[in-house]
Amino acid sequence: MTNGAQALMKTLVDAGVEVCFSNPGTSEMHFVAALDDEPKMRAVLALFEGVATGAADGYARMADKPAATLLHLGCGLGNGLANLHNARKGKVPVLNIVGDHATYHVKYDAQLQSDIETVARNVSPGFVRTAKSTETLSQDAAEAIAAARTAPGQVATLILPADVSWSEGGVPSAPLAPPTPEPADDATVEAIAKAIRSGKKTALLMGGHSLREPSMLAAAKLAAHGGVTLLAETFPTRIERGAGLPYIERLAYLAELATVQLTDVEQLILVDAKAPVSFFAYPGKKSYLVPDTCQVHTLVAPDQDILASLNKLNDAVGASQAEPKLQPAKRPGRPRGKLTAEKVCKAVGELMPENAIIVDEGITSSLMLSVMTAGAPRHDMITLTGGAIGQGLPNAVGAAVACPDRPVIALIGDGTAMYTIQALWTMAREQLNVTSIIFNNASYSVLNIELERVGAEEAGEKAKSQLDLRGPVINFAEMANGMGVHAVRVHTAEEMAKALEYAQRMPGPHLIEAVIPESLSGVKRRILPWMLRSLPSLPLSVSKALKRKLAP
Amino acid sequence: MTNGAQALMKTLVDAGVEVCFSNPGTSEMHFVAALDDEPKMRAVLALFEGVATGAADGYARMADKPAATLLHLGCGLGNGLANLHNARKGKVPVLNIVGDHATYHVKYDAQLQSDIETVARNVSPGFVRTAKSTETLSQDAAEAIAAARTAPGQVATLILPADVSWSEGGVPSAPLAPPTPEPADDATVEAIAKAIRSGKKTALLMGGHSLREPSMLAAAKLAAHGGVTLLAETFPTRIERGAGLPYIERLAYLAELATVQLTDVEQLILVDAKAPVSFFAYPGKKSYLVPDTCQVHTLVAPDQDILASLNKLNDAVGASQAEPKLQPAKRPGRPRGKLTAEKVCKAVGELMPENAIIVDEGITSSLMLSVMTAGAPRHDMITLTGGAIGQGLPNAVGAAVACPDRPVIALIGDGTAMYTIQALWTMAREQLNVTSIIFNNASYSVLNIELERVGAEEAGEKAKSQLDLRGPVINFAEMANGMGVHAVRVHTAEEMAKALEYAQRMPGPHLIEAVIPESLSGVKRRILPWMLRSLPSLPLSVSKALKRKLAP
Known part of the structure; x- marks a missing residue:
């Protein structure tokens, strides 16, 4: 006899979901009990749901596959919402399993009753499903995992009513393969190659999954060949760095500074990234940071094959054999004195x-x-x-x-x-x-x-x-x-x-x-020199303007 | 010159909202700056939003008026959701002020962009509004406060875009009076009085705002006169207790035990309370805890005048002059030995x-x-x-x-x-x-x-x-x-x-x-005697059945 939770557990590990970051309650007890039936599943207890969801996010960034969370009804999901928001914005695959009251209990509006689907939709707009029966639960789970893994990755939420979990009749489901990403089409690649060949000042803005070695090397060839500036989005989900890899400057958090980084850029090519906007709005300042005269091209949308697209572009502009510039090994030295x-x-x-x-x-x-x-x-x-x-x-x-x-x-x-x-x-x-x-x-x-x-x-x-x-x-x-x-x-x-x-x-x-x-002035004193030092390419005139603008 | 935040601050204190439990971010900075313009507003900083929302809940339970929360966009609201859920279920007035991006910034889908209204609706279904302009902001706030204070009390959410807050042209609004609750109508009172006079075994289930001295004394008169059993809901928002007040037994959390408390009750009269259901569903157990043969009457709905309704009922059954039974003063003695x-x-x-x-x-x-x-x-x-x-x-x-x-x-x-x-x-x-x-x-x-x-x-x-x-x-x-x-x-x-x-x-x-x-068995050893001791009225046959059912 297999109950819903046991079949679900088998479905998860068969699809490679082998870690569950959990903060369970009563409605999740059968899932918890099923942990012992499945030696391949590791359960990691968190004492607050925001820890569980943030851990699932961090796990997936490094493992390149989703972990599960186990959350207790709408309030548990609520406590985990902020870090699921971060995962959503980072295009990170996460599988939420949110326990719910038994299906027949919902109508009584008991203390913990709330509208879980609505809350979930905020962080997993692409996949929210309440399992309707023990028989179909595992299929729901397989689809949820495939949804989480569909490029570029997303949060998927499976709501698991207690009776669907505890009833007998569970049938494990085989993994479903997510769709294979396609590279950018020839016309797009050709148009962008033509733009690069025009000789206009061009920057490549890299985000999402493009900040890994293979794609970074491909982009660095383009930079070496065509004088294209490489930029990374402000807050990368994961960026490979250090000696022997290309150094890619990140767009600054401060809109004032990001604007400077984008000054004179005539063409911006997006690689799994959005055209940059300021983090917040500020009175009298622009939200959209791309210069008015700059043309924006999308080479790779988030659901496309990044490396293949960059390789196509390199072929088109003749950069495939270019020698990428790599970051030399260099340590900053051991700090001394008063701590800052x-x-x-x-x-x-x-x-x-x-x-x-x-x-x-x-x-x-x-x-x-x-x-x-x-x-x-x-x-x-x-x-x-x-x-x-x-x-x-x-x-x-x-x-x-x-x-x-x-x-x-x-x-x-x-x-x-x-x-x-x-x-x-x-x-x-x-x-x-x-x-x-x-x-x-x-x-x-x-x-x-x-x-x-x-x-x-x-x-x-x-x-x-x-x-x-x-x-x-x-x-x-x-x-x-x-x-x-x-x-x-x-x-x-x-x-x-x-x-x-x-x-x-x-x-x-x-x-x-x-x-x-x-003190506050200390923070400002620190920020200004950082701004100037961290952007070696900054023209002197801009440095001076910036100094006037931001000096304490 | 008065900006939106300053006008809002004045509107709040004029309506008696004099405490703000805050966890602000960039989009709330003008509200924060306006704190110094209004000496009557006390701002209490929390390092996590769940603290701010839970504090606003606790404040309102004791002050009988709402405090404000100050939360940072959808993620701040998410972090505060669980305790707002508790406030919602407790019918507690809370005014959420949730900062948002400037209206013109929303379309750029910046990092912290999310659907705040949808998240808010989960905990404040009765009032969610995004302020549209600086000129109308204070009127929105006055309406939000009135909504929060409308009987029985609720969470109201006002979403405050940064530009609505920072722009000049704010005009404070005068407080709006919430509607006055009406007592139960004569026909309802008469029907319930007749039911009580029938001599059937009757219990009064008291919840919400009924567990304060005046209503409790009125209910205790009814109990003294008519042999009505007084019960309180399992998790009262606030209950006045102790020597000199009526003792009202709370319904147990464990459905097994609550069922026992309701055994033989033929008529259940609800006073700002719901017919009891189990907290969770359990395999093979009923969710609805009222005996099949028991008739349920609603004397006072949550939006009605509790004390006036109870007084009307007492007049109708002739209990107005009855002598309520009061809890005598009694301390349990100083504990000694190993700590439990x-x-x-x-x-x-x-x-x-x-x-x-x-x-x-x-x-x-x-x-x-x-x-x-x-x-x-x-x-x-x-x-x-x-x-x-x-x-x-x-x-x-x-x-x-x-x-x-x-x-x-x-x-x-x-x-x-x-x-x-x-x-x-x-x-x-x-x-x-x-x-x-x-x-x-x-x-x-x-x-x-x-x-x-x-x-x-x-x-x-x-x-x-x-x-x-x-x-x-x-x-x-x-x-x-x-x-x-x-x-x-x-x-x-x-x-x-x-x-x-x-x-x-x-x-x-x-x-x-x-x-x-x-150990677990220790917990069980503790629970059983508690069950038996804490319900002195429990019939012996039931005690025995319970002992068999729950013994470790």
Whole structure:
């Protein structure tokens, strides 16, 4: 006899879904019970749903296949929504399994009753389905997995009523193959090749799945051959980086700066990316960042074959044999003295091991991270794709589960860390090789900047206290200890470097709390030089204009 | 010159909305800046949106008027959804202010773009509105507040685009009065009076706003006169209790037990309550708990005047002069020896001060709380209305802000505490008089019971590990210290009592971590005697049947 949950479990592992990040409740108990029937399924418990969904996101970014989440009705899904939003914006495959009341119980409007489908549609517009019967449940699951895996990847939600799960009559379903992506058609490739040959200033904006070695090398050939500038979207889902790979400059978060990066670009070619817009709107500033005179071409849509399309384009312009320019190996040196956010990034750049996974949710504090790690040993970097903070620690959990042999280093702001701090417990329980570095500047630093950018700089004390994390200052090391994670507070660059070396030597999770008190003007002082240094190609005239505009 | 945010702020305080529980982002910066223009508005920062929404819920339960939340776009609302669900189910007035992108920015589908209205509709079906212009914003707000305050109370959501907030031309609006509730009509009252006079066994099920002194006294007169049994819904939004008030037995969470409480009831009269259904469905068990032969009458619908309706009924049956039976003063005695969950509840019953607010989210560990505090000094108790755990600590924040002169004691399970643990920081920052008692049994104890109740008791090790919070066991005292809250771990009943006395003596927040390791069979051993003891009226035959059914 096989119940629905047991058949579902078999269907999942047969389709390669072998990890479930779970936070179950009563309606999920049969799914939980079925875990023991299926040795190939690993269940990782999270103490908050946002950790489970963010872990599934991080897992899929590194494993290139979906994990399942297991969530408790509409409220569990609600708690997981922010990180599912990030997965959706990052085009990451995730399979949500959301338990529901038994079908016949719904009409009684019991306490936990809510409209799950509506909430789910927000993050998985392409696939939301409530399983109607035990017999058809596994087919629903196979279709949900195929939907999640359909290029470019998406969140799919399967709602599992308790009686569909517990009833007998389950039949496992075979995996369904997602459609094979096609390359860009000949006419598109030819039109873009012609545009490139025109000699106009051209940039290639790469996003989504294009920031992996094969596609990056292909794009770098185009750059070497045709003088095309390579840019990456602001918040890549996953970007392969480091010595021996092409260096691709990311578009800046600050619209003011992104506008500068796009100055004089006459043709923008999109590769699994959107034409850039500002993150937020600001009074009197433009949202759409592409210059008015710039023509936008889409070479590869998100559901197309990126590498094949780039190869076709290289053939068309004759760049196939070009020699791509690669990033030379270069470490930034060991930091010394009083600790600053830059020195934390420098320590990471200097000391990060081979093959690391870097999770970047340091917000203002990690602005220098990309520069400091550009020539470090080869690594992957994953970033805040949807802007919903609280992604970093859960992403680190998922990445470490996906890649147990690779060290994960997560750089996290203090404000952001607090949204999903419960992730530390899962790191301890699973003994994951994650080093979490928390920048403790006791402030929502970015909001101090945004307050001015939106023109509300005359804010008084009450307003400023809303951006201030003092009174009390959080002790993250103590919190981590409370969740079973080895932790240390560091106040100097030397301590920082030593703590990072120790963490890389000793298996299991570590937390390093980098105490970097600083004022708003300190943040601004940091940002301006970063802007100027991190864009070596910036024309001098622009640098000067920028300096006037952004000086403290 | 008045911008939208400034006009909105004035509209809020003029309508009595004087507290805003906030977790702002860039799109909310003008609202934040406007805080300093309005001395009457208190802004309380939360480090996670679920804390802000749960605090607004707790505030309104005690203040009997809404607070505002300030949330950052759809993802901020998502993070706050679970506690808004609890507020919705508890019919609690809450005004959500959800910032959104500028109206003209929406079309660009920037990173944080999502469908806010759809998410909001789930928790505020009665009022969701996106403000369209600065000129009409304040009128929208006045209508939203009136909607929130319309009996019985609801969550209302006002979505505030950044440009509507920052543009000049705001005009404050005067408060709008919500409609006045009407009492039950004469025909309904007469029909119910006739039913009571029939002599059939009758119970009054009281919920919502009926569990306050005036209505409870009116119902107690009816009980004294006509032999009507008084029952309260399982999870009251707020119930006034203690010595000198009528004791009203709550319907049990366990459907098996609630069924027993309703056995032989021939007529059930609803007072701002729903006919009882089981919390979850269980294989082979009924969802609807009212006996087949029982007739259900609605005396007071949620939008009606409860006290006036009860008074009319009392007049009709001649109970107006009856002498209500009141709970005598009685403390349970000081607990001694090895610490158990019951002894924690006993310590609270023995030592709680006058006029306390008790927040009960202890799940299995606080089953004895009602019994232990029944004869304590008068107090309010607020409970988990919607079943979405993570409500207790935020509710305590809100209750303490609403009633700064009343001590708040929150009893919280370890599993539930972790959903919104960030609430501790807000308690520290605002120096709230909250004593949080965390029952640390290192388990999702209730799920161990539910696993059996849904018939999945053959669960193996992997399944059981999903319900187990060991490896590592959380140290809540350390976590609390990390957030600036004075904390202590207690292992004996004597230490527990001493810690509680200390906490009541010293102002500001305290956390007491009650370490009560216990096995599943321990939980079951505890539950059975509780069931039998807490329902003194239970017929012996039923006790015996129950003992057979539920014995470990």
